[in-house]
Amino acid sequence: MSEIVKAEHRDGIATITVDNPPVNALSAAVRRGILERVNAAVADSKVQAIVLTCAGRTFIAGADITEFGKPPQPPSLHEVIDALDASPKPIVAAIHGTALGGGLETALGCHFRVAVKSAKLGLPEVKLGLLPGAGGTQRLPRAVGPELAVQMILGGNPISAAEALSHGLIDEVVDDTVAGGEAFARKVLAEQRSLRRLRDDDSKLAAARADRSIFTNAVAAMTKKARGFEAPFACADAIGAAIDLPFDEGMKRERDGFLKLVVGDQSKAQRYAFFAEREAAKVAGVPEGTKPRPVTKVAVIGAGTMGGGIAMSFANAGIPVTLIETGEQTLQRGLGIMQKNYEASAARGGLPPDAPAKRMALITGVVGLENVKDADLIIEAVFETMAVKKEVFSALDAYAKPGAVLASNTSYLNIDAIASVTKRPQDVLGMHFFSPANVMKLCEIVRGVQTAPDALLTAVTVAKAIAKVPVVVGVCDGFVGNRMLAARSNQAEKLLFEGALPQQVDAVVTKFGMPMGPFAMGDLAGLDIGWRSRQDRGIKSEIADALCEAGRFGQKTGKGYYAYEAGSRAPLPDPEVETLINDTLAKLGLKRREISDQEILERMIYPMINEGARILEEKIAARPSDIDVVWIYGYGWPVYRGGPMFYADLVGLKPIAERLSHYAKQTNDPSLEPAPLLKRLADEGRTFASLAKGG
Template sequence: MAGDAHYEVDGSVAVITINNPPVNAFGFDVRRGVIDAMDRAEADSAVTGVVLTGGGRTFSGGADITEFGKTPREPSLADVNTRCETMSKPVVAAIHGFAFGGGLEVSLSCHGRIATADVKLGLPEVKLGLIPGAGGTQRLPRLIGPEAALDVIVPGNPVSAGKALKVGILDRIADNDLLEDAKAFVRDLAAGGMPTALRDREDKLEAARQDPSGFDAHAAKLTRKAKGLEAPHACVRAVRLAIDTPFEEGLAKERDIFIELMNGEQSKAQRHLFFAEREANKVPGIGKDVRPRAVKTAAVIGAGTMGGGIAMALANGGIPVTILEMSQEAIDRGMAVIRRNYDTSVKRGSISEAVRDERLARLSTTTSYEDIADCDLVIEAVFEEMSVKKDVFGKLDEVMKPGAVLASNTSYLDVDDIGQMTKRPADVLGMHFFSPANVMKLLEIVRGKETAPDVIATALALGKQIGKVPVVVGVCHGFVGNRMLSARSSENEPLLLEGASPSDVDKAFLDFGFSMGPFAMGDLAGLDIGWRNRKSLGQTAVIFDALCEEGRFGQKTGKGFYSYEDGPRDAKPDPWVDGLIAEKAKELGVNRRSIDATEIIERTIYPMINEGARILEEGIALRPSDIDIVWINGYAFPVGKGGPMFWAEQAGLAHIVERLEYWHGKTGNAVFEPAALLRKAAQSGQSLAAAMADKDGQA
């Protein structure tokens, strides 16, 4: 053993095995061990080539992220790469499982790469607000060309073995035994003369050097949806260095960009989210000893927009689904939408026709509850009305087999109340999907007071299987996301009546980092939805209701808060709406004034944070980071701000409390009354998590 790298010799080939489970991260001991092993192979005259591979189930997950922000320890990952590519004997990376981030960067410093057919490769640093910082942006363009390198680096998504072989990241796919094939590969390289290291290759860069316009156009296309994030643009700058800058200088500048980003607010926020998503899987009472129930078949009640989306999500995850509706007409309508959605994905190139057909084949339909009796899981997705949902669960209780999981896709309603319609409340929980359910990542798992631990474990496992980000929450009206959204929305109409225009409010949200403001979002979703809900609850909203009474439901009618004369993508401020707002303000005796973006954020985002603190006090959310995950994945909170609770701590809890108190005094609106937990954290200078821990300790 040398550090965390195992060394052995088989004939003329030295095999160095990274040994740092579970993902073979390149921590300090691994880095030192690999360099020591390379030195040993260099000094052994009997060795003509080296194979670098990973122990256990994978090659390497990359750099050790826990070292970020700490004092660097040498040797660095860049030192490992330099040692590999400056060897006088060829080095081949034998890759299985995955090679991500620094793991792929190390393999690029080798003279050849061979992998198993199921391997995944990638440089996902951009998802942490970073760029590859150990030569990835300089070596990959020299291997496959700068435009192809952008395709890997800017989105940061995994690349399959087949694609990696096609574009040239891999040299070979192993036929049988990866290690034996890698040894044969390195013997071939040794017999054919020492290959040229990537640092010395320029051929793939020549076309872009002669005419960089294609590179620039491709970069602009890839960063178009960066939504205010710095890292995607920094990735482009770094890859451009490979075209314009000598290798060693490019490496140094790449590292400077990496350090700048690592010390910036966006990367801190994105690294917070990386750990937060993993933390969300840790649920009290759901230890490793709690086994999820098997879900081999599922049913969805309702073929509408939400039901169809949920059925697609399940089918996409490989689960056969039966969709139940009350009439064949409703089934036909729902299946037509599902087929259209899949056809659109085929046209976009996101799935093949074969994959579409496989997924459609997993979907069946029925109008009889008897036909779903043997399903392992059923998700109700009917109209958001308690009486309707209770009726459905009463029928499910009669027909579903013992042990079946009964889930409601309710957005607001009491899961415990729904569960009481059955003789098996332990099997009942909420699984709140977000529309469109086949696309949106968030899954709020609502844990009722009687929900069994293995039912929660089942929902968590299912969420991961179908590509969702699951977060366990407690029972209350609106749970976490919608409850906080209600607090954020409570001042929307007052802001308009007091002087802000819809575009003023939306622009403040866009400048904050949201992709849409609340009024544009309302027009997109349909203003009539909220109107119907308010009428059913006996509630009113002066401006919203007046728009709906005029038939202005948003994009679907061509007019809402905005006018859409030139199509749904072209929202224009409407003078008629401005006149309506001024007229309603006059009727109510409101003196209008100029309202700036700071006030808009204080009266919308701050109440939302305050409600999040109340949710934590009540135990509806387990931790502040869970709330961040909900808002990032379900409500498009800006990724670069790390979620509302993380952002609040960066902005200063004491400042937020002071402004909440100010607006509470001005408006009397209860959403501004600072939550006890928020006030405590602000006064003590603690984080919200630390203030919660103190409270729990005292309790």
């Protein structure tokens, strides 16, 4: 028998323990071990009851998703759960850590469940573009009722042991899994309790069967933000089958839904994104054994939008932070905005009522750069000009203690140039947070040419500690995300000169799955920012300039590329903008042409992919998947499309290269010619993914 699953017998109780570190995933060996041990315990006349538990830090935390796409190895999880369910002897699942996905489905196959107070239970498959495929959509509604089942399955978030107890998902909270599980099993035997086989218990489905709106209202609430996703709706369909059909027919509906999703592009993309995020945390070029520097004190310079958001990120993670400004008035304004943000979140129910006070207490506002003297990590978030950045970093040499990591939040500027004004360039790097920094998960960690490996690792470690997704990138204008965004912005602007309207371009981009189109995004940011920058550099953009000259700066003035009603941020197409575009084109001697949505899509996405290829050639990003993580977590790229480089592989590099060449000739724009790497891979019939395999 497999020793990855062990069994101990104590006074008529067989305790079966899964020991498959780190998370006791349901590999074929684990499934086989559980089935063998359960069958042996059922056959053993000395065994009266069975406890299923796990060693290490967690209960079964899910399926082994590395097996997806590979030939199935027996026994299936269905066989294991059926054996648990069919046991004539009571089986108690004793849960600690997390019981997720297939782990919770396994526990649902047991007759009883107990858990320690800190345990979490959930079915997160929807986050991988899947639905629970081993009875979760059929047993969970029978355990907790359809409303909570919809929330758990369509939302994918776990619940606490206390909530699980209150809804009947577990039978008891225990102090220790083995002792508590065995004690509960003895109680079941002493009280001669009937075995609760969820497949046969429809009692919690009765209300939804009598009033279908209980189910449909719950689904409607959970799918409000599911635009473009397939899995949440497939999950809802499977849960509906639990209400409408006998158990075995519901299981068949669930299985059909799972098999359809698992081979689909969306689930492939979401599983890819899952692994890409974890891969991004592996920093290339750092010697083995390198340790991050200890960070006990953090300082943020600048209490504006970015600095305030960064400070809030530390407070949200329970980490004290010193927020530094040049003047008391500016400091108090920044602290006031943070206070209002926290209070608004609490008012909406997003935070407990006492959270604003607790989190603000972790932020110490002070005036004067000398207050960085005790900080182990200093993050600069001042105005985005090289002169100001250099002034701050030059001054930091006088105040920062030796070994402190000096990070700039710059979104475009050259980190090496910033580091050059210090006597400690080895301590300097970029930590590019995305706005709003207290919400957005991405942090581009920018490695300078002289950045020390331990300083780099420190920034990565701290970013993880404040719940950010760190991606290490190299030095170039705009790094990874903004450099690719500039390629898209350039094409968006050119499309207006050729005949497209802002609302047409934005509609194509949002239909693709992005949260906002380029022109609505421009209105949100403020068109005057780009206008002033162009004036400083002596650059013209006739349509955007004409809008600004007419006082149309975006949402802040109620008019930009769109019109905005008072108190609303909803962009409304404005006939005045079309007239302005027509007049501008007439002055330039240009004629509008009909532009298809397909052309718009290709010119919005393919130039970004092309720029991504250049970024890989220049080794600004270590892996294609790192680029995808940047776009998923920093720019709202739909996770069900896996990121720009994954999407490129899905479409095919050859047709993308051909279309880029076509548009380069059509628009007389040499920047659209395929990058050498893209052309080479296309000619060889390869993918970006092949680069990660050493190709």
